[in-house]
Amino acid sequence: MNEKLQPIVGANAGRSRSHNRQVVLGHIKTTGPMGRAQIARASGLSTQAVSNIIADLLDDGFLREDGRLSAGRGLPAVQYALNPGGAHAFGVEIRPDAIFAALLDLEGKTLFARREPLEKPDPAWVRDHVVALRDAALAETGVRAERLLGAGLVLPGPFGQTGLADAGSELPGWHQLDAASWFAQGLDLAVYVENDANATAMAERVSGAAQELETYAFLYFGAGLGLGLVSQGRLIRGAFGNAGEIGHIPVPGPDGPVALEQLVSRLSAQRHLKRHGITAGSIADLDRHFQDQCPELFDWLARARAPLGYALTTIENLFDPQAIILGGAMPEAILDDLIENAALSGQSVSNRPDRQTPRLLRGASGRMTAALGAAALVINQSFTPQIAAA
Amino acid sequence: MNEKLQPIVGANAGRSRSHNRQVVLGHIKTTGPMGRAQIARASGLSTQAVSNIIADLLDDGFLREDGRLSAGRGLPAVQYALNPGGAHAFGVEIRPDAIFAALLDLEGKTLFARREPLEKPDPAWVRDHVVALRDAALAETGVRAERLLGAGLVLPGPFGQTGLADAGSELPGWHQLDAASWFAQGLDLAVYVENDANATAMAERVSGAAQELETYAFLYFGAGLGLGLVSQGRLIRGAFGNAGEIGHIPVPGPDGPVALEQLVSRLSAQRHLKRHGITAGSIADLDRHFQDQCPELFDWLARARAPLGYALTTIENLFDPQAIILGGAMPEAILDDLIENAALSGQSVSNRPDRQTPRLLRGASGRMTAALGAAALVINQSFTPQIAAA
DNA sequence: CTTGAAAGTTCAACTTACTTGAGTTAACCC
DNA sequence: GGGTTAACTCAAGTAAGTTGAACTTTCAAG
Numbered sequence: 001m002n003e004k005l006q007p008i009v010g011a012n013a014g015r016s017r018s019h020n021r022q023v024v025l026g027h028i029k030t031t032g033p034m035g036r037a038q039i040a041r042a043s044g045l046s047t048q049a050v051s052n053i054i055a056d057l058l059d060d061g062f063l064r065e066d067g068r069l070s071a072g073r074g075l076p077a078v079q080y081a082l083n084p085g086g087a088h089a090f091g092v093e094i095r096p097d098a099i100f101a102a103l104l105d106l107e108g109k110t111l112f113a114r115r116e117p118l119e120k121p122d123p124a125w126v127r128d129h130v131v132a133l134r135d136a137a138l139a140e141t142g143v144r145a146e147r148l149l150g151a152g153l154v155l156p157g158p159f160g161q162t163g164l165a166d167a168g169s170e171l172p173g174w175h176q177l178d179a180a181s182w183f184a185q186g187l188d189l190a191v192y193v194e195n196d197a198n199a200t201a202m203a204e205r206v207s208g209a210a211q212e213l214e215t216y217a218f219l220y221f222g223a224g225l226g227l228g229l230v231s232q233g234r235l236i237r238g239a240f241g242n243a244g245e246i247g248h249i250p251v252p253g254p255d256g257p258v259a260l261e262q263l264v265s266r267l268s269a270q271r272h273l274k275r276h277g278i279t280a281g282s283i284a285d286l287d288r289h290f291q292d293q294c295p296e297l298f299d300w301l302a303r304a305r306a307p308l309g310y311a312l313t314t315i316e317n318l319f320d321p322q323a324i325i326l327g328g329a330m331p332e333a334i335l336d337d338l339i340e341n342a343a344l345s346g347q348s349v350s351n352r353p354d355r356q357t358p359r360l361l362r363g364a365s366g367r368m369t370a371a372l373g374a375a376a377l378v379i380n381q382s383f384t385p386q387i388a389a390a
Numbered sequence: 391m392n393e394k395l396q397p398i399v400g401a402n403a404g405r406s407r408s409h410n411r412q413v414v415l416g417h418i419k420t421t422g423p424m425g426r427a428q429i430a431r432a433s434g435l436s437t438q439a440v441s442n443i444i445a446d447l448l449d450d451g452f453l454r455e456d457g458r459l460s461a462g463r464g465l466p467a468v469q470y471a472l473n474p475g476g477a478h479a480f481g482v483e484i485r486p487d488a489i490f491a492a493l494l495d496l497e498g499k500t501l502f503a504r505r506e507p508l509e510k511p512d513p514a515w516v517r518d519h520v521v522a523l524r525d526a527a528l529a530e531t532g533v534r535a536e537r538l539l540g541a542g543l544v545l546p547g548p549f550g551q552t553g554l555a556d557a558g559s560e561l562p563g564w565h566q567l568d569a570a571s572w573f574a575q576g577l578d579l580a581v582y583v584e585n586d587a588n589a590t591a592m593a594e595r596v597s598g599a600a601q602e603l604e605t606y607a608f609l610y611f612g613a614g615l616g617l618g619l620v621s622q623g624r625l626i627r628g629a630f631g632n633a634g635e636i637g638h639i640p641v642p643g644p645d646g647p648v649a650l651e652q653l654v655s656r657l658s659a660q661r662h663l664k665r666h667g668i669t670a671g672s673i674a675d676l677d678r679h680f681q682d683q684c685p686e687l688f689d690w691l692a693r694a695r696a697p698l699g700y701a702l703t704t705i706e707n708l709f710d711p712q713a714i715i716l717g718g719a720m721p722e723a724i725l726d727d728l729i730e731n732a733a734l735s736g737q738s739v740s741n742r743p744d745r746q747t748p749r750l751l752r753g754a755s756g757r758m759t760a761a762l763g764a765a766a767l768v769i770n771q772s773f774t775p776q777i778a779a780a
Numbered sequence: 781c782t783t784g785a786a787a788g789t790t791c792a793a794c795t796t797a798c799t800t801g802a803g804t805t806a807a808c809c810c
Numbered sequence: 811g812g813g814t815t816a817a818c819t820c821a822a823g824t825a826a827g828t829t830g831a832a833c834t835t836t837c838a839a840g
Contacts, residue, residue: 007433008413008433010410010414010435010439011401011405011777012406012435012828013795013796013828014797016402016406016797017796017797019400019777020400023398023400026398035817036818043399043400045400045402046799047819048798048800048818048820049400068817070807071816072808072815072816073809073815073816074807074808074815075816075817076806076817077817077818078817078818160744161743161744162741162742163738163740163741163742164738164741215629227708229708231621236621236626236709238605238621238710238739239710240710240739240742243710244708245707245710248703248738249703249704250703252647257642259737313638317635318617318619318634318705318708319626319708320628320629346553348554349548349628352550352630353551354550354551385398387775401797402825403798403825403826404798404825404826406826406827407825425788425789426788427788435828436827438789438827439827439828441789441790458835460835463837464787464835464836465788465789465834465835466787467788
């Protein structure tokens with residue numbers, strides 16, 4: 001939560017090797033199965049070095065051989081592919097009312113997903129339950145504990161004291177807690193903490209709509225509205241971990257500026273419907289109303305378009321992403337409608353005449369995504385080279 | 391200009407050493423003179439490794455000994471400080487009407503600054519003049535050519551084809567050109583290309599208001615309005631190098647949304663004055679009008695406040711910076727007035743009750759800043775560790 | 781004043797991991 | 811089938827960081 005910025009650290013043999021393992025895995029992840037020589041060319045390492053690293057990765061189960069590929073003359077290269085069962089990540093989302101847990105393999109596939117009610121918002125109670133969920137995940141999938149790379153943790157943001165009043169989503173008594181070390185102790189794993197939007201943005205990168213993207217923005221429809229910014233495969237967290245609080249940017253409303261998420265968010269849709277006497281407590285309810293062409297819902301959509309376009313133009317011009325992904329806890333049909341009818345500005349750096357790809361994409365949404373994202377944080381580490389202390 | 395994203399590269403002995411040199415220089419730059427043991431602790435390297443690296447850096451002239459500092463018991467540590475004369479950077483800003491050039495030392499001090507009219511917007515003509523300016527800078531300061539680390543280059547953005555009509559600031563016939571290699575050939579130096587806002591943001595980091603900041607936003611008043619985003623000491627460039635085009639985000643105007651820079655920029659102030667028959671062709675003119683309390687200028691300031699506050703809130707909530715710096719080609723008094731009267735939102739992640747530092751800072755403004763910033767791009771490289779190909 | 785602990789630095793031996801160059805294997809082409 | 815090409819391996823070489831012992835300088839306690 002608080003900034004424990006990892007210090008800038010020097011390189012030595014061990015940290016270089018760890019960096020290089022991530023380089024090799026990263027190339028295979030983004031390009032697909034490859035031979036050693038090709039990886040060597042792509043990474044600027046010698047074939048021999050790549051060979052040694054691959055031997056290690058095979059030993060550790062991260063890679064598997066995938067036949068030989070003949071490409072013209074010469075000895076056909078032995079292909080190496082990710083070995084999904086070789087490494088796993090555990091992810092947890094803690095909400096004021098529930099705990100979501102997920103187990104992913106190295107390719108980002110979900111092996112286990114579960115929801116439990118959060119009975120007591122007490123850190124000790126929650127930690128015990130998270131540990132139990134981890135054990136259940138391992139037991140039910142047959143994954144061995146030593147194959148767990150780490151755990152991701154999604155907590156309600158924003159972190160620390162800010163000017164944002166989000167009391168509804170906060171967990172009492174957690175502000176003082178260093179959640180990462182608290183859970184690291186209980187789980188005996190490396191723990192990475194993020195907010196829901198950032199984590200879900202990573203889920204899109206590991207197994208969703210952003211697998212081919214290095215630099216993108218992810219607009220997250222939770223109760224409110226969040227934004228995950230990914231630049232060159234890395235999350236932009238801001239100085240205090242609260243970057244991406246897009247729900248609170250001012251946009252012009254009918255009576256002066258209002259916060260974006262007053263007009264564009266699941267909660268705003270539900271409130272709008274409620275004002276007209278329509279209940280839509282769940283995402284499935286919203287989906288049904290959309291399929292039924294509920295006029296009030298379409299009215300909300302029509303009102304949401306302008307402020308959404310506003311936000312999209314702002315994101316594009318500030319951040320110049322390859323694409324903006326819309327996702328989160330919102331029916332896919334509604335996201336698709338928002339994308340199709342988005343009022344994208346011509347006055348945007350993203351309005352390139354030579355574009356090959358759409359400016360907007362729909363994410364792999366679903367109610368488990370934040371927990372998946374939490375696990376994706378861990379998986380992404382394996383593919384993201386960096387010189388870091390052990 | 392176009393994305394030539396440096397490939398993700400593996401570490402070897404040589405690249406590790408280069409990384410570690412930057413780690414050591416970076417610690418000294420941010421913390422001030424230090425001893426070897428202290429650097430070793432901060433960097434996670436052994437004392438011996440730091441010792442070897444420092445011997446190298448002394449040889450190359452980047453560091454100088456700075457006496458011994460006794461701190462309690464034990465042998466007082468030999469302090470090492472940056473040696474300003476040990477390395478230099480050349481920076482150029484090319485505008486449609488003029489070329490600005492600057493030479494900086496390792497501490498960011500300006501040793502040389504010059505403006506030349508741009509007579510022909512022809513790449514060959516410009517390159518010849520830039521080379522001549524480099525030679526003049528070296529000759530007049532007595533800096534030896536082998537002490538030049540590289541050259542920074544500021545060109546009018548946005549780069550490549552975008553949806554933004556900025557014809558006024560574009561150089562005809564340059565769009566097809568790979569400016570970096572074009573000038574690298576002529577200068578026989580490594581060349582880094584950025585837009586004015588990004589470059590000036592780096593100038594603030596190297597020798598201005600951001601020396602203590604790792605993550606900040608820099609709002610650049612040029613003719614229009616630009617934004618440089620720096621996260622953990624690195625520029626955020628976006629996927630196509632056009633991040634930070636904040637001038638084009640929509641803000642509510644008197645008759646519907648308008649682009650921010652229509653209301654907040656030097657040009658918008660000058661246009662406002664002109665509509666009232668007041669000429670203010672230069673920055674000095676604007677300054678004079680401000681000192682004379684020109685009511686039309688104060689009227690412009692009053693109108694600029696709301697949209698500026700809007701933009702600031704957006705930056706804070708999207709990016710969560712340590713601070714936002716206002717700078718560029720605008721009189722300091724006007725920037726100070728904008729800062730003092732800024733309508734900062736309470737609904738912002740930056741509105742932290744435990745803040746130690748102001749949310750807004752004034753940059754070291756001045757008309758040469760983009761050329762200084764160009765040079766600062768180079769200087770900043772020396773302090774920013776990264777594993778990169780030779 | 782002497783002695784000992786503490787901290788910075790250096791020396792020399794050691795270790796890790798990458799590179800280099802020669803040699804091997806296997807596919808394609810003529 | 812012989813030559814060429816490309817991937818791969820082996821073995822030796824090298825760069826750079828680590829380790830542990832020795833040395834120096836300062837401070838503090840007796």
